Amino acid sequence: MPDSTPNQPADDLASAIGRQTNTRWSALLGEQATWVFLAAVVAAVALSLATDTFASPQNIFNVSRNFAFVGIVALGMTVVIISGGIDLSVGSVVCLGAMVQAICMNAGYGFYSSAVAALTASALVGFLNGALIACLRIPSFVVTLGTLSIARSAAMVLSDNRMIFEFGPDQALLFNLGGGSTYGIAHPVIALVTLGLMTSLMLRWTPWGTHVFAIGANERAAVLTGVKVPALKISVYVFSSMIAGLTGILEAGWLGGVTTNLGQSMELTVIAATVIGGANLLGGSGTIFGAIVGAALIEIIRNSLILLGISTFWQGAFVGFFIVLAVAVDRLRALRELNL
């Protein structure tokens, strides 16, 4: 870390205490998210120049809406990863949330009461995750791998593995929320920005946020200083699941139908977005901005390959390359800092 204040031996203690080593700018440049954001901007500019289709309003609209779903789920995932865990069940919870919403609306219930049911079902999965991880100390990877299976199975049982495409009296409202737009901005994008700001503020400005960072860095320290770690962990997983459930509702509205393979292997894309955005899988660091930028970059890569006429079989290779590249650049930077 470069010290922005010259070290003078005569430094008066009071003024020394009053200073700060990390300035705002050095902190910003030290963020992986900043570099990934620049990479995304460069990619977008290059594509706008290379193709006449990328910068078209319709394509921008599609790209932003497509990454919004992954981005929203990544908000919850970021919080989980900062806390030192992982949530593999999000893809299945997206499906479960969408399915409960669809079944309730299909049965003639209104949008809002159905949404309450869908979010409750999602929250239950999150509670189960959190309780098993916090109280029985089962690794989050194992617990959420279990609920990944359970939640999708529950969606299949509830729907009898049927596709649901009739949503009762409030169908128009659901379709508008998921598939509509306001002032040319797709509703899922508005949801992403709103929820992103909310999550960001919660992480930065509440004791809850401080504690999430604390348990990710040193869980024992948090316990010893009196942070109520089990309740905190449960809240983290409930948050992640409810965000996933909400995404399910929006996706149901966008797709106009819900099948039991909705959100299949979405957790991997979400984790990729979060990691590209600078979240450390060991816990203790990560940003909301990074997660959103990571999700955007993945979608831009996907979209650009299509526009450039490259076979979609290459998508996985490019996304995988960027996951490793983003983390490798960050590691190299950290190593250089250690040597200084």
Add this chain to the structure above:
Amino acid sequence: MTVLRLEGIAKRFGAIEALKGVSLAVSRGEVIGLMGDNGAGKSTLVKIIAGNFRPTSGQIFLKEQEVVFHGPLDARRHGIEIVYQDLALCDNLTAAANVFLGRELTRRIGPFRINDYPAMNRRAGDLFRELKSETRPKDLVRSMSGGQRQAVAIARTRLSNADIVLMDEPTAAISVRQVAEVLNLIRLLRDQGVAVILISHRMPDVFGVADRVAVLRRGNVVADKPVAKTSPEEVTGLITGAIEHA
């Protein structure tokens, strides 16, 4: 004035008798060195004072009032603070955030409670000044020296104006220069009337800063005397068992 008195504290873990009736008293502004070999019962005793364990039998008195601790938060409410061996700091948080971890200052904005960073930074800065440590509240703990980390951990104990501070091996893993810094911090605490219980393996530290030394062996207090009336040789003998009792 006696701030902490233990009477016949015993602790069993199944068949193992970790403490066999320990009695100990600590006064205001006194530094007591608690010594003993691995497995002598030091950490069990510390955990009982800190409220992590309930004793199997025996009583704890704070200012001559009997107390029973239901967990570490309860002990903290009664004015007992612990500085852990690894300091229990979060590297990714600022010094001020670490000082206030678990008891953040907040202010209300409408229905929300948000962190009051200016107040926390100001208060943490005051504490560092009191401890004469050049530690900046807004700096991340990750980039701090061993001495500054100690100051952060000790500032935490000053936040609540604790009567009793337990320090678990504070000098075990730091450089010589930093040891001197930590011993100075302990003297500062003592001068402010805090009773310090210093758990240590290091003879020079205990003899350098403590007023009294208590030696634990196999769950018993085998010596409890002023530092001036003993010597490192005697204490070593007491720890190993070469000297039965003193």
